[in-house]
Amino acid sequence: MNNSKKTENNVENDTTTFDNAIRLTGYGKFHFELVVLCAVCILSVGFQNGLSSYVFPAAMCELGLGSSDIGNLNVSFLIGGIVSSFIWGVLADLSGRKKVIMWAHLVNFAITVVCAINPYYAMLMICRFLNGFLIGAPGSIIFSYLAEFQPPKLRGAVVCYCGLFFTMAWLVLPVTAFMVLPLSVNIQMDGLFILNSWRIFLIILVIPELIVGIWILRLPESPKFHMSKGNNKVTLEILRQMYAKNTGKSEDLYPVKNLINENKPEANNKVGVDGKSSRLLKKILIGIKGLFQGPLLPITLLTCAIMFSNMFGVFGLGLWLPEFFNRFQKFQEMFPNRTATIKDLALLKPNSAVSCSPSFDNSVIMNTVAMAIVSLIYNGVSGWLTSKVDMKIVPLVSMLLGGFSSLSIYWLTSSTQNLIVSCIFQASMVTANMTIGSVVVELFPTSVGALAICLIMCAGRIGAMLSNMFFGYFMDDHCEIPIFVVAIVVLLGGLLCFLIPKKNDKNDYIGGDSIEISVIANDSS
Template structure:
């Protein structure tokens, strides 16, 4: 399918055009469809890595004789890896480019997952899960910057929000694949160390999409908006021409834009200017300047706001969200033991569940059905939110989702049956996942390109802090005082919902008028486009 046949605006060859207007003129067709498919698979693999432990570790525990404390440590290793890499990927993506980071991290993460699948020692498993968390932090954050920067402004937030469809699809596919693969009767030993068992085959199967999408990114270009922010105007223009040619099935020279105008300052912080400087020192210098400017006006307020909301969101979605299957089991167990009594959250604290210690890698059908129901609900909600996101303010969807998540998590205290628990769990999971994806869109929208990836990684760092904090609270209190972590989630998520009300609707809310040299007109240039306190905007044109 090609782009639209709408009449194009004609330009004077000497007139530079702003990026958002130029990328809109590339149309929307084959190039965008291909990039959407690649980014969708990338988001899918991120979801796989975040949810895979719930399915592989029970089987691995039997085969490798792991203790529960060791399994918990493996989960922590993944989260710590993600936290450690947050700033690293941000500065690397803003310094070296989004595409290079995505290619390297996806291929390395696929290799790490395959190594994990053949490992027989706890230390090796722990290192691999740490590397998984470290490496998945790149596609988990940078992909939204890359995806958003390829979209025309009217579709940008909607496309990013729509990425939640594929993240939630991963949580729907994981239990289905586990149900199909883990019960297989496979147990082969090759040599003295290579073992093929169902859970290892499951890991290898999930590593394949990462490798494929990493290779696929090689044929895609760098983000033209990123190149423009770096002052590489001609390279950005060449990519826009190729996008136009692919979308419209026309010659690249027919692209109506001949000059590009950038209102984003080229980074000139003194680092990276001498080719003789070591790359590591240059990396640290870039990292320091970007982080420092995220915590200075005019970005300070937006930085604290987005980080706090992301903390509250992931406190819920990766806290209570990961413990919902446990609640399913407890509700069902209580109903089986006391069929004539109504169950409540308070009564569940008195229930001792005896764990089956046999090596059975299959899953209870009811748990699979509940998990699939949650995944389907999240998928439908993601599709709907992606549609309406282009019609409402960028803060509407995060506010509605966080408010819904807070109310449903609070209502768990008064639930009386497993069916009620399933309904509430479906609403909570769908709302929180869509809220998480929409918050990523907010970050892309509010921060300038040259610090956008770092801002995304900082927000995800705080989100992972919330996830770790929530899991510690649940782990300590779930058995004896399970109402406390439930209320903690409700309070945090509702607080995040209130903060969503003060999200700026766009960068222009914090901008001031700056004269454009083009025809003496006045245009709105956001001060966040000047992260190094250089009040003279870059007017480089090619």
């Protein structure tokens, strides 16, 4: 009887693989708490990426900002994310995902609160750079942390479902702004600090970061991370805790006593961050070298190119869609008997007048909410499909849909058509962004998984910067040019998704997890 049960669970002599060991922990309270924590984390990341659309226009009058100043604030945020990309990946692969996520959130909360009450534009610039620098940690590593607790069959779907909360941030932001920003609040103290509605709004948005930073102390480090370090004893302790919390049974009843070492343990399990910048830089360079050589090179180039094209669209055209909507609506008001074209919109320059009392048109709120709801539905359906189809199908279809929808903007003639296309574009591109992250978790070995995700996110942020610069240069005179460029780049990224290997081809494609890719630990100096 016992032998048949072990055979059923694929456990022989109390020894099994890590993936099967995770499956045997069951699925219950532990995973539910983990998913909620990661959802709040992703929500806070979404706030940081989207708050500029609401905070800075409200701050323009008080701080005397122009459009170029707001552009500089956005670029500062993106540069911070690019600068920190590899640092967080190396730290996460060396010292663990949990520590990096915790400290990044707590420090970012403190910095944002300090900057929210200071009266100087220069400090706001520094704040946005540091926000981008710090939020890059949970923004990429959280998916590794979440996925490494999941059984293989649910891994992609859970990551995709949690991605809903990045989209949820776009639903919460305009509603919160609508309630907070019109408030009449003005508290000052001898030029030391100032507090008004947009600053209160900024503080409210970082409260989830404080919650995550404290809450994550309850949860363990990723068991897969410990296993990649050769710490099978610690890995089993975590798995037993998961089993007990999920099933309500004693830890001693967990059937797995030993794990099969699928990865070659790192040469030095105790390698850590010694605080020396030269040492950390060396580890970053060694880690990147490992991703760009041998069997990992093709998948590194492929995933970087796909994420570049995705973020070129979603954080390029995606940020300019409201402007297209406003121009369509303005054109129809000025010329009610004339059909608008994209070229006609170039005649309508943004209004330079700035209001000191920020208000929000109900139509703008409704359009933003509509796009968020469609994105949530699309993301939810995609999460369900992820567990039933090959992992490349969802990003492939989403990227192609995003590319064709962006191309169709050239032929739009009304704000209503623009809203429909905007909903399709945002929903498909955001979902593709999340599922590309889950693909990376599947394709790269654990010892460089976090670094790999940070690398492709860096490539994506570079794409986002270039796209914004492109739109800023051409939008007022030749807005059809960036539309076609975005469509071509996104469609090419979608076609590249055809090259993503199937799960059962993983070992042939990148050499499998048995390959010695722990290049950081192999540094003998």
